[in-house]
Amino acid sequence: DGTADSISAYIEGRSLDEFKCAIYRKSDNRLVGATEIIKLDATFTGWKTFNFGEPRPSLSAGTDYCLVCWGKFSTQFLYGDPEIDRGVFQRITYGPWPDPWSPGLTNLKCSIYCTYSPVAPPPTRKLRIESEPISVPVTLDGAPIGNTPVEADVEEGTHEVGVPEEATAP
Structure with missing residues (x-):
């Protein structure tokens, strides 16, 4: 068990864009938490870290999650699912995170990971x-x-x- 600190995603800049990331619980597609929004210019390509605000999302051992990244002008957000070796996505107009989300399958995959802090066991x-x-x-x-x-x-x-x-x- 732990709390999510941040999500890092590999992003290829194409236009002035703002991006944000989120965590969804895979079993019911419910939103667990969302990160800050970061604006990137068209020349940016590389890893970018998005931080969670307080309270940070709680994560449970043994639960599968979807990590997603969404750009304002891309109209879709992606998640790579290692179990099926494919990506999943949802194509909607940029705005608030949907809860729940309704992902579809794609051959596109993304590079994304979550950094978290384990919860200390009680004394x-x-x-x-x-x-x-x-x-x-x-x-x-x-x-x-x-x-x-x-x-x-x-x-x-x-x-x-x-x-x-x-x-x-x-």
Whole structure:
């Protein structure tokens, strides 16, 4: 999991144009986030980085996304899909990002990538449970973790520790 910082795309200048990028969730074609708009002149050809504003889009591990770049005068935006080795696009008049978008297939592909920051996992603490004179079974948040003495790494926060109500020594 993480948050998107920027999208970088390889752009070939053809006319004075403004460009913007976005992330769409592939499963439902919904807009996840959009970058700043950058104006480029006709002589520009190369990689350009587009930054996300705050709040930055959240990304989830295991979820497929479409990265798209859209130029004001190109009337289409593209995304390269490595699973099908083709590009997808939508041809509409430049304006607000559609949500959802309705991509079609094309043989064109683009060079584009997203830079993101991983979300730090929550802090953990070591929990140690002991009992004397006998060992007893212990549950943590309803799941068994062993017999005392037992240790577990737990995320910060409130947890429920369970032991049998009656435990007697042999």
